[in-house]
Amino acid sequence: MNTPAHLILGAAAFSNPDRKGSFRAAVLGALAPDVSLYVMASVSIFVLGISPSVVFRDYYYSDAWQSVFAVDNSFVLWGVIFVVALLLRRPLALVFASAALLHLALDFPFHTHDARQHFWPISDWVFESPVSYWDRHAHAGIVGTFEVALSVLLSMFLVVRFRSWIVRGVVIVLLGAELFSSSVWQLL
Numbered sequence: 001m002n003t004p005a006h007l008i009l010g011a012a013a014f015s016n017p018d019r020k021g022s023f024r025a026a027v028l029g030a031l032a033p034d035v036s037l038y039v040m041a042s043v044s045i046f047v048l049g050i051s052p053s054v055v056f057r058d059y060y061y062s063d064a065w066q067s068v069f070a071v072d073n074s075f076v077l078w079g080v081i082f083v084v085a086l087l088l089r090r091p092l093a094l095v096f097a098s099a100a101l102l103h104l105a106l107d108f109p110f111h112t113h114d115a116r117q118h119f120w121p122i123s124d125w126v127f128e129s130p131v132s133y134w135d136r137h138a139h140a141g142i143v144g145t146f147e148v149a150l151s152v153l154l155s156m157f158l159v160v161r162f163r164s165w166i167v168r169g170v171v172i173v174l175l176g177a178e179l180f181s182s183s184v185w186q187l188l
Helices: 003-014 022-047 052-059 063-072 075-087 091-110 140-161 165-187
Strands: none
Touching (some): 003 022, 003 091, 003 165, 022 052, 022 063, 022 091, 075 091
């Protein structure tokens, strides 16, 4: 899924207007598995001046980058964080870890040749799904349509559920980013 969709779904699943900070924790947790990609790609492109095509064609698939992705996309590590948050009775940490786990659960069935090592450090096995959220040759038209529809519905749910204009504004920006990123993938 596109990152904005992950943020919307994480917020819809785990935030609560009656629990202060839960929206922020859910959004940040849903973002966490993609942070390394954004940092490494941004530094490579904007600081080091490397062509985006080289970054996403070569660097993305390199052993070094995949090793980093294995850490922040590990069901094992996020599961440990979830259990620790549960045992310590830290509700916002639990929201954060839950949103990250949801992100991974939604990535797992929708990555083809760009899949991650979701069970690191126990295993370096990679599930290459026949279905993709972005590759038209692997049913992205169907997945992308469902992703956008779900993002729109859940965004409406969040806007109605939260009275905070800041939260509503963030949700609208996230939905705009989702619609934009989905449109880009459709063009590619």
